[in-house]
Amino acid sequence: MDIQDRIRQQVEANPVVLYMKGTPQFPQCGFSSRAAQILKACGVNDYLAVNVLADAELREGIKVFSSWPTIPQLYIKGQFVGGSDIMMDLYQKGELQTLLAA
Amino acid sequence: MTDTVAEMRARLACLNPLRLDILDESAAHAGHAGARSGGGHYRMHIASATFEGLGTVARHRAVYAALGDLMQNAIHALTIVATSPSENTPEPTA
Numbered sequence: 001m002d003i004q005d006r007i008r009q010q011v012e013a014n015p016v017v018l019y020m021k022g023t024p025q026f027p028q029c030g031f032s033s034r035a036a037q038i039l040k041a042c043g044v045n046d047y048l049a050v051n052v053l054a055d056a057e058l059r060e061g062i063k064v065f066s067s068w069p070t071i072p073q074l075y076i077k078g079q080f081v082g083g084s085d086i087m088m089d090l091y092q093k094g095e096l097q098t099l100l101a102a
Numbered sequence: 103m104t105d106t107v108a109e110m111r112a113r114l115a116c117l118n119p120l121r122l123d124i125l126d127e128s129a130a131h132a133g134h135a136g137a138r139s140g141g142g143h144y145r146m147h148i149a150s151a152t153f154e155g156l157g158t159v160a161r162h163r164a165v166y167a168a169l170g171d172l173m174q175n176a177i178h179a180l181t182i183v184a185t186s187p188s189e190n191t192p193e194p195t196a
Contacts, residue, residue: 029179069174070179083162085158085183086162
């Protein structure tokens with residue numbers, strides 16, 4: 001399967017997907033760490049975390065998929081939400097919690 | 103390092119920034135596992151009338167589009183605060 005199809009399937013099959021460097025337990029980048037912490041602060045523990053460092057094809061493919069050049073990237077119900085700055089912004093406005101609860 | 107900042111400023115000129123602060127934070131991140139590609143870490147506050155009416159994702163996309171291939175090599179990480187003239191200008195938070 002093409003990497004773009006693989007990503008599409010992944011974000012559509014899982015309500016919340018976080019593409020990150022490392023894992024929520026052992027993040028390998030401060031921005032990925034922050035993204036995982038924001039989800040935790042929203043009370044979301046049951047989400048798919050994908051470690052892009054474990055898959056070079058995915059690491060590049062995810063940037064193409066969203067036309068977004070950086071990682072982490074959050075998807076909710078198949079929709080690209082943003083990176084860690086945007087997650088923090090939405091969290092502080094209470095909007096991320098709403099998106100996650102919907 | 104400063105060359106990258108100068109290049110960023112040159113490329114962002116197309117957004118007619120009213121304010122453009124770029125902070126090079128690379129030294130604070132040297133050598134961490136995610137930064138092996140060698141790109142720098144930067145923090146930016148950009149204010150532009152072109153951001154009026156745009157959401158945060160669209161503003162960040164405009165910045166990324168202007169920076170082009172710098173995002174693939176010279177820049178490893180970029181924290182962006184993008185405001186329009188009618189908005190308050192909060193400082194970037196860590």
